[in-house]
Amino acid sequence: MPRLVGRDADLAEVGALLDEPPRAVLVVGEAGVGKSALAAAALAGRSVRVGGALATLSWMPYLALRRAFPELDEETWGGDVAHVLALLGELLGTVPELPARAATLLVEDAHWADEATLASLEGLVGVVPLLITVRRGHPAAPDVAARLEKAGASRLDLEPLGGDDARRLLDRLRPGLVPAEAADLLARSGGNPLLLEELARDGVSESLTRAVLARCRALPEPALEDLVVLALAGRPLPATELAAIADLRESGIVGVDHDGVASVRHALIAEVVVDLVSEERRRRCHRVLVRLADHPGEAARHLLAVGDREAARGAALAAVDAALTPGERWRHLATAAEASDGDGAVLLRARAAEAACTAGEPGEAARLLDGLEVAGPHGVAVALARATQAFQAGEWDRYLAEVDRGRALAVPGTEGEALVRARQATAALVVRNDPATARRLAGEAVALARQQGLSAAGPRATAAGAQAALGGPGWEAEFAGAIAEARSDGDVYRELNARHNLVFALTAAGRLDRAAEEAATQRARCLELRLLKRARSAEISALVVDCCRGDHDRVLGESARLLAEQLSPGDRCDVQVVRGTALAQLGRVEDALDAAAAIGERASHAADHLAVRVYANAYGGHAEPAREAWSGFAASLGQEDVMVAEVTRAMAWLCHEAGWPLPERPPVTPAGLVAGTGPELDGVAALAAGRPAEAAGLFARARAAHGPRRWEALWCRWAEGEARRLAGDPSASAVLGEAAERAAEHGYAPILARCRRSLRALGERPPVERRRGTADPLTPRERQVVDLVVQGLTDAEIAARLGVARRTVQTQVASARAKLGADSRAHLAALGAGTVAGTGTGTGSEAAPA
Structure with a gap:
């Protein structure tokens, strides 16, 4: 193998990373920069299994691993990710005829890999040596790189050759060039080895296209x-x-x-x-x-290209029947639709769009539905497919409009009427927040579905959600029945929606442990179906539970990971809502407001946007901005009781501290997640009326009712201490001291600030803030780089010290800044030195209440 030019440091770094745990390396670079050549050189002399993803077969589950392990039968690739990982681990570790565990798995072009392959690679990090290449500039590259880095892979950014190295390569390719001609070739190549080689062969071309043409x-x-x-x-x-x-x-x-x-x-x-x-x-x-072609889906693509539409349609539908996952199925349905004409094509495109939504691909669904008219024999199907896509995209107004269009076309007593009624029930519950109407419509939809011999899983789940919102009995059992029916019918979309809504209902009911269990079950089911984008929704649900528990370290860490991935617009807003709430409760006002700004005023999240702004400003003591956000939120009081109660609670405290009239107390259920909010609001009213002894008792009740909600319970502990102080109760000091210690331990800056203020009012010195004992969120290599940043070294100096590329150092610095919440390099150095607190390392800045 010819010796690589200008890659000695990169080659050494890859070799070193493959020899030290977790022995996983991710090489990222532009097309033609030499990723494959570097991988081949780094793996020379090692036992290697070679796989790779392909653009034309990106729909095929586990393609890269199939290529690396061709001896495994088709049944292997029909299992879920856990099954495949177990088989590969057994194969690499125990079969004597095959490479031992030290064999390296090379996966090239992972930006084309399907979700199942990516999940498997995440699971293989730390199990077998891995070398993975990703093309920079591909739309999927940032998501793929973020996931593999999160799993523990070390990233190396491969840059174009520098001037001297590019000239050395050119001299090897075309020795004896005059300086002017050499300078021209070097300038046109930009240091890209592939382009330089092609241009050097032709000599006169101005681009790769012309060089290849020659x-x-x-x-x-x-x-x-x-x-x-x-x-x-x-x-x-x-x-x-x-x-x-x-x-x-x-x-x-x-x-x-x-x-x-x-x-x-x-x-x-x-x-x-x-x-x-x-x-x-x-x-x-x-x-x-x-x-x-050895797969009907591949054959369909080529048949369509030659114009044999009938054969292409047949092959694509055969591929649909053989598809193992919804993600694979919708692509074959789309090919079948493209090969069809007339009404058949319309119905297939609508089916493909529904399947794309099941796979968490609302953008692809929109593309499939583009240009279809809501008319003719399949008008209802098109309208409802459009409604499904709008729902997935979080576009409530369009969802309502599409359901209305379907209703206008549906004939009474037909399948269309049953399907439309189910969507009307969903609209009443989710969009209009009218659970009573939703329960009635869902009941009608169930009856209509039974009459038409259709699955009633969707409306049953809606009825269960409405019953839970109304505080009625039996909703959990009804959810279980809806999930079982959907699964029996093979309706993955409605099964996963029912699971998602069950987690939401359990969370609203304050049953956080059960909600966490169901979120884990939902995620496992998504992984079993290889629906990794839908699995992220389950991870977001789990994040909501963590925020309710007050586990803000986990919320910030997981939200940063999720935001680095490719999320649907709705999922991205959901993450920002949870992250913004946690940041507000930690007293990081500006960061919380940044999260609110990222949510924007999207119709499905307009109230959430205003709620985070209220939280950030209210807990941070910024009265006027909080009141401004509250005035906008007040128009959204038709939202679910949980959100109204939470925002009113934050605003009530701000009004009390600012000396303003308290907001009107909303009706709050005496049970569930907001069970403590009612007595807490009553306690604030008692404080404002000058009855501190009564308020202390109410805050004690509220703290007990908040139960597992650590932040809210601790806030009420401070409030109880403050009320006791105002009542002249000598036990106030002990209560406030305990609350201050726990607030410092968890980094709850707004609570800690209020505890200190109350203790100072008692004439006591507040306790010294202790550094929080959280785990280091950085990888060993990132920690090493941060330590050198603390010493004042530049990126170039760090690269020289560690023997790596400067770009690699820049990537590790950026990753460390994101994980630690550093606004600048100087801030990162201060965090690394422990002189200030930040995400995962300290308590955060102290908020100043009004």
Whole structure:
């Protein structure tokens, strides 16, 4: 293997990272920068399993792992991620004929990997040595990189060659160039090794496209035909299927591995080849690929390309029947729709859009529905598919409009009427927050579904949610029945929605342990179905439970991880709501307001946006901004009781501290998550009326009723101490001291500030704030870099000290800043030195109440 030019430091770093736990390396770089060459050089002499993702087969579950472990049968890849991980661990660890556990798994182009492969790679970090490459600039690259780094993989950013190294490579490729010509080639290549090599071969081209075109023209006709076949396949093919493979190998465009499998030397070259060929040649080569396809979904794509729409439709529908996951199914349905005409195409596109929503792909669903008219025999189906997409996207107004359009077309006594009634019930519960109407409509929808022989899982779940909101009995059992019916019917979309709504209902009922259990069950079910985007919704539900428990360290850490991934707009807003609430309760006012700004005024989250603004300003003692946000929120009092009670509670305390009239007390249920809010509001009213002894008793009641809600209970403990102080009770000092100690321990800055103020009013010295004993959120390498930042070293100096690329240091500094909540490099240095507090390292700044 020729020695790499200019990659000594990168090569050494990859080798070192593969030899030290967790032995997982992620190489990120632009197309053509040399990721594959670096991986090959780093793995020379090691036992290697080679896999890789492919753009044309990105829908196929576990494709990269299938390629790395071809001896495993199809049944292996039909299991969930845990099943596959167990088999791979057993295979790599116990089968003597195969590489031992020290064998490295190389997965290239992970930006094209399906969700199941990515989840498996996350699980393999720390189990087997891993080397993974990702193309910078691909839309999925940031999400893939963030997930693998979170799992523990070390990231190396591979940059284009510097001037001297690029010149050395050019001298090797074309020795004897005059300086002016060399300078021109170097400038046009930008230090990209692949582009430099192609330009050096041709000498006169101005781009990779022209360089590849020149090389194609030099190929014999049979070799060019085989090259196009290979490029259109988008995957390696047996060399025996390519008659002119010898010419292709001699040209250097195509390589053949030790198993006799041929592939274009770089995916970028294949992309250029496909763009260059004529339509006639493209069709001819697609016909060859129909014969070579070993999966009906792949065959459908090539049949559609040659214009055989009927055969393409049949193959795509066969792929739908064979699909193992909803994510795979919707893509084949979309191909079948594209190959269909008339009403058949309309219905297939609507079905594909519903399946895309099940997979957590509302954007793809919108693309599939674009241009379809809500009319004709499938008008109701189109309207309801549009409603489903709008619901997933959090566009409430459009959801209501699409349901109304479906209602106008639905014929009484038909399947359409039953489906529309179920959506009307959902609208009443979720959008209009009218659980009584929702329960009535859901009951009607269940009856209509039974009459039409349809599944009633959806309206049953809506009825259960409405019953829970009304505080009625039996809702948990009804949720269980709805989930069981949906699962029996194979209706994954409504099964997962019912599970999600059950977690919400349990949380609102204050049953946080059960809610956490159900969120874990929901996530496990999503992973079993390989619906990783839907699994994130379960993770967000668990995050809400953590916030209710007052576990803000976990909330901030997990929310930062989730926000680094590709989330749907609705999921991203949900994360910001939870994060903003936690930040407000920690007294990080500006950060909480940033979260509120990130939520924006999206229709589905308008009240949440205002609520976070109220929390941040109220707990931080900023009276006027809080009142401004409250005035906007007051128009949203039709929202669920939980949110109204929580926001009113925060505002009541602010009004009391500012000497303003208290807000009107909303009706608060005496049970559930807000069971303590009623007596707490009564306590604030008693304080404002000058009855501190009565208030102390109410706050004690409220603290007990808040139960597992640590932040709220501790706030009431301070309030009880403050009321006792005002009543002249000598026990006030002990109560306030205890509250201050616990507030400092958990980093609850607004509570700690109030405890200190109360203790000073008693003439006592507040306790010294203790550093919180949380675990270090940084990886060992990030901690090493932060320690050098503390010493004042620049990125270049740190790179030289550690023997890594400067870009790698910059990435690790950025990651450390995000994890620690550092606003700047100086702030990061202060956090690293322990001179100030930050996320996961201290208590946060003290908020100053009004």
